[in-house]
Amino acid sequence: PVVIRRADYQPPDWWVKTVALEFDLDLSATQVSATLQIERNGDHERPLRLDCDGALPGSISVDGVAANWRHEGDGIAVDVSAPRATVHLTTQIAPDTNTQLMGLFASNGMLCTQCEAEGFRRIIPFVDRPDNMAVYEVLLRADKARFPVLLANGALVDAGDLEDGRHYARWHDPHPKPSYLFALVAGDLVATRDHFTTRSGAPVELAIYVREGDEGRTAHAMQALKASMEWDERVYGLEYDLPVFNIVAVSDFNMGAMENKGLNIFNSRYILADPDTATDYDYDAIEGVVAHEYFHNWSGNRVTCRDWFQLSLKEGFTVYRDQCFSADMGSEAVKRIEDVRMLRATQFPEDAGPLAHPIRPDSYMEISNFYTSTIYNKGAEVIRMMATMAGPERFRAGCDLYFARHDGEAATCEQFVRAMEDGAGLDLGQFRRWYEQAGTPQVQARLEHDADSATATLHLRQQFSPTPGQQDKPLMPIPLRTALIDRDMKAHRGEQLVLLTQSEQSVTFTGFARPPVLSINRGFSAPVTMDVARRSGDLLFLVRHDDDPFARYEALQQLVIDRLIADIGEEGAAAERAAALEDILSVFGDLVSDQRLDDSMRTEILSLPTEAFLGEQMLIVRPEAIHDARRALRKAIGTRLIDQWRIVHERASAVPYSLSREARGARKIKSLALGYIASAEAADAATIAFGQFAQADNMTDRQGATMVLASMACDERETALDSFYNRYQGNALVIDKWFSLQTGSSHAKVYEQTLELIRHKDFTLTNPNRVRALYWPFVSNQAAFHHASGRGYELLTDLILRLDPINPQTTARFIAPLGRWRRFDEDRAAKMRGCLERILAQPGLSKDTTEQVVKSLE
Ligand code: B3K
Ligand code: ZN
Numbered sequence: 001p002v003v004i005r006r007a008d009y010q011p012p013d014w015w016v017k018t019v020a021l022e023f024d025l026d027l028s029a030t031q032v033s034a035t036l037q038i039e040r041n042g043d044h045e046r047p048l049r050l051d052c053d054g055a056l057p058g059s060i061s062v063d064g065v066a067a068n069w070r071h072e073g074d075g076i077a078v079d080v081s082a083p084r085a086t087v088h089l090t091t092q093i094a095p096d097t098n099t100q101l102m103g104l105f106a107s108n109g110m111l112c113t114q115c116e117a118e119g120f121r122r123i124i125p126f127v128d129r130p131d132n133m134a135v136y137e138v139l140l141r142a143d144k145a146r147f148p149v150l151l152a153n154g155a156l157v158d159a160g161d162l163e164d165g166r167h168y169a170r171w172h173d174p175h176p177k178p179s180y181l182f183a184l185v186a187g188d189l190v191a192t193r194d195h196f197t198t199r200s201g202a203p204v205e206l207a208i209y210v211r212e213g214d215e216g217r218t219a220h221a222m223q224a225l226k227a228s229m230e231w232d233e234r235v236y237g238l239e240y241d242l243p244v245f246n247i248v249a250v251s252d253f254n255m256g257a258m259e260n261k262g263l264n265i266f267n268s269r270y271i272l273a274d275p276d277t278a279t280d281y282d283y284d285a286i287e288g289v290v291a292h293e294y295f296h297n298w299s300g301n302r303v304t305c306r307d308w309f310q311l312s313l314k315e316g317f318t319v320y321r322d323q324c325f326s327a328d329m330g331s332e333a334v335k336r337i338e339d340v341r342m343l344r345a346t347q348f349p350e351d352a353g354p355l356a357h358p359i360r361p362d363s364y365m366e367i368s369n370f371y372t373s374t375i376y377n378k379g380a381e382v383i384r385m386m387a388t389m390a391g392p393e394r395f396r397a398g399c400d401l402y403f404a405r406h407d408g409e410a411a412t413c414e415q416f417v418r419a420m421e422d423g424a425g426l427d428l429g430q431f432r433r434w435y436e437q438a439g440t441p442q443v444q445a446r447l448e449h450d451a452d453s454a455t456a457t458l459h460l461r462q463q464f465s466p467t468p469g470q471q472d473k474p475l476m477p478i479p480l481r482t483a484l485i486d487r488d489m490k491a492h493r494g495e496q497l498v499l500l501t502q503s504e505q506s507v508t509f510t511g512f513a514r515p516p517v518l519s520i521n522r523g524f525s526a527p528v529t530m531d532v533a534r535r536s537g538d539l540l541f542l543v544r545h546d547d548d549p550f551a552r553y554e555a556l557q558q559l560v561i562d563r564l565i566a567d568i569g570e571e572g573a574a575a576e577r578a579a580a581l582e583d584i585l586s587v588f589g590d591l592v593s594d595q596r597l598d599d600s601m602r603t604e605i606l607s608l609p610t611e612a613f614l615g616e617q618m619l620i621v622r623p624e625a626i627h628d629a630r631r632a633l634r635k636a637i638g639t640r641l642i643d644q645w646r647i648v649h650e651r652a653s654a655v656p657y658s659l660s661r662e663a664r665g666a667r668k669i670k671s672l673a674l675g676y677i678a679s680a681e682a683a684d685a686a687t688i689a690f691g692q693f694a695q696a697d698n699m700t701d702r703q704g705a706t707m708v709l710a711s712m713a714c715d716e717r718e719t720a721l722d723s724f725y726n727r728y729q730g731n732a733l734v735i736d737k738w739f740s741l742q743t744g745s746s747h748a749k750v751y752e753q754t755l756e757l758i759r760h761k762d763f764t765l766t767n768p769n770r771v772r773a774l775y776w777p778f779v780s781n782q783a784a785f786h787h788a789s790g791r792g793y794e795l796l797t798d799l800i801l802r803l804d805p806i807n808p809q810t811t812a813r814f815i816a817p818l819g820r821w822r823r824f825d826e827d828r829a830a831k832m833r834g835c836l837e838r839i840l841a842q843p844g845l846s847k848d849t850t851e852q853v854v855k856s857l858e
Helices: 219-236 280-295 308-329 332-351 373-390 392-406 413-424 430-436 538-545 549-568 574-592 599-606 611-616 623-640 642-653 661-679 685-695 699-710 715-728 732-743 750-758 768-780 791-803 808-812 826-840 847-857
Strands: 014-024 030-040 048-051 059-062 069-072 075-078 084-093 103-107 110-114 134-143 149-152 155-161 166-177 184-187 189-197 203-211 244-250 263-267 442-450 455-463 478-485 496-500 504-510 517-520 529-533
Touching (some): 110 263, 184 203, 189 219, 219 308, 280 308, 280 699, 308 332, 308 413, 332 549, 332 599, 373 430, 373 478, 392 413, 413 430, 442 478, 442 517, 478 538, 517 529, 538 549, 549 574, 549 623, 574 623, 574 642, 623 642, 623 661, 642 685, 685 699, 699 732, 750 768, 750 791, 768 808, 791 808, 826 847
Parallel strands (some): 014 134, 203 244
Antiparallel strands (some): 134 166, 155 166, 478 517
C-alpha cells in the first residue's frame, strides 16, 4: 500500500463548488447522476482528478461534450480546458452487496450512507478530500411503498409523487461542506418528533427516525439532543444553523455514529433505550454520543479539517466537549474516573506498542486505521491541558477566536493552537510537541522535606520511551495540579498548577514545619504515568483524606496495584505483603459505608483494576499469575467484608427503579456487592445472584446479575442465560449483551463456550455490533485470550481471516491485541507473531488489515 505523508499536502488542482446529485434508489441497482460546477485552482494545465473506489463512471461530459478521461492511480483524470466548467457524470452502484458499510449500503431493507473518511468516492468519482467544500442539492427518487422516507442533508425543498408508485424528495444544504459529511437515507422508518428554539429565536424541527417498533425507545436520545443544543449555546455560545436536525438509527454500522450535516446517522445502540433493555451505562453512552455528534456541527462541520492528518482537530476537541457535557449532566468526578480508565485501558497500550502515533500523525496507509483512541482520547486530553493552563474564561476566549477565524474553513491543528495562543494569551511554543510526539511521558516525583527551613521541595523529572520512528524525544510541558496536604490538619492551603517543562525541575514550598503528603496530577491534569516516591502510609492517607475525588480513587488503585504486583512477583517478605493486605481490607471496610461518598463514586473506588490493566504495569505480562492474584484479592475482600456486602446489597435492592442519581448509584453498588459476595464463594451466592436476576425490573440489575452468574459454575447460571436469551430473542442489541456476558466471563470453560457461540444461529459476520459483542470481551479477557496453548490467538486469527473480505474496517481493529506480542514471554510472542504472519499471507488481504499487521510485525 502507498504511504500518504502530511508533509506532502497540496491543495487540490480543481475545486468542486456546487454539487447536484440525483439518485434513483434501489437495493441492488441505484443510479446516480452528478452535476459538478468546478473551478481551476491556480494557473496550471493539469487534468481534473477524481477519486474513485468501485463506482466507475458510466459517462462523463464536460460542458455538455463527452469528455476524455482515463484511469490514474486510485481515480480517474478528466481533461478540462476552461478555468470553470460543468461536469456531468453517472454511475450505478449495488448497495445490497456493500458489506464494507462504506458509501451507500443496505441495512435491514433501508438504504443509508457512510462517507467519512473516503466513502463518498464509492458513490460517485469526486474530489473526495475534506478541504473541498461545496454546496449540495440532492434529488432522491424511490419506490414509495418500500422507501416512504427520503432524507438528505439540509432542508427539504420539494417532494411529491411520481408515476409507477414512485416518489421524490429534494433536499438543499446551504452550508458548504466536504464530501465526507454528505448523507442520504431511504427507508420505511418512523419518526419521533420534537422541537427546539435557538437562543436567537430560530425554530428547529427535531426528528429521530427508527424502524417501526423501536419508536418507544427514542425518548432518552431526544432528551440528550435538546440538552446538548442548550449546553453548546450556554457554554460555548454556539447555536444550531438549519431549520431541521434529523437523526437516523441503523443496525449495521462500523462505528458509533456520524455527524453528517443536519442528518446524523447512528448505530442503533447509541439511540435506543428503555429501562427494560438498556443499562444505566447505555443511557450514559447514548447521552455522550448524541452530544458528541451534535457538537461536531461546529467543531467538525462549520470548521472542518484541511486533511485527515488534522483529524484530532475535530475529534479530540469534540471528545473534550462531550466529556465536559456529560460531567455537567451527571457527576464530574465519576465521569473523570471513567474517562481516565478508558484512556489507560486503550490509549496507553496503543501509545506503548507498534501502532503508536502522535495525535497529528505524519503518515498513514489507510486513514480508517487512524480513528484511534490516540486521536480521540489523547487528543481530548491535549485540549484539556490547554483548558487547565488557560482557566475557563481564557479557554473560552481561545475557542471563540478559533470559531470566528475559521468558520466555513477547513483548518489545521496548528491554526487551533494559534487561536488558543492569541485568544487565551498562552505561549504554546513548547506545547506543540504534544501534537508531534507519540508515547506516554513518564514523570517521577519526590518530595523532600527540610525541617530547619520548614520547606518542602518537589523534585520532578520527565522521561520518554522511544516509539516507532521517534527515538529521541524533546521535552514536553506537563501541567500537574498539585497540593501538599498537612498530615494533622488533613487539609491543604490551596492547589497549584506546577508546569514541568525541564527534564529535571524542583519547586520549593515554604511554611511546612512537618512533612506534608504529596497529592499530584490531581484530576489527572496530564496524560502521563506518575512514579511517586512515597512514605509508607501516604497512599492510605490520601485515600482517606484527599479532597480531590480523582486523587482518592487513584490512591486506592495504586495501593491495590502495588500489592498485586508484589504478589505476582512474590516480591517483599510475606509479612509485609500480609500487612499491605490488612491496610487494603481496612480501608475497603471504611469506604463501604463512608457517608462522604455517593454510591456511584463508592463503586468506582471499590472496583479492582482489570487484569489487562495490571498486565500493562508489568514488563512481561504473566496472565495466569495476574488472574490468580487478582482473584485471591477479590476473594479476601469478599470474605472479610461479607456482612457489609450483604447489607449494601440489601440496602441497594430496596431502592425503587428511577433514573435519579441515587437510584442509579444504588444499582451500581448493588452489582459490585453481588460480585464480591460471589468472590467470597458464599454458599448462597448463586441464590442471591439469581434472586437479583429474577426480581430485576430493569436491564442494569438483570445484566449485573447475569454477569456475576456467567462466571460461576451452577445451575442458576444456565437458567439465567436461557431465560435472558428467550426473553430478548429478536432484540439485536440485547442479544449482543447476551453474547458479551458469556465471552467476557471468567468461567473455566469460557473458551469452549465462545467456540459454541461462534456457531450459534444468531451469530453473523455481517453485523459489526454482533462481531464486536462476541469477540471484544473475549480478546479483552486476558487470561482466556492469552491462554498458554495459543488457542485464543488462533480463534481471533480465524475471525480476522473470515471477516477481512467482508468488512476490512472492522477487521483491522482486531489486529492490535496480537500486535502486543513484545510484552509476552517468548513462547506466547512466537505464537502471536505466527498468527500475524498467517494473516499477512492471506491473498487479497485488505489495505486496512495489511497496514496494521505490517506495523505490528516491524
Ligand atoms: N466522525 C465519525 C467517525 C467516522 C469514522 C470513519 N471511519 C464519528 C465521530 O467521531 O463522531
Ligand atoms: Zn467525532
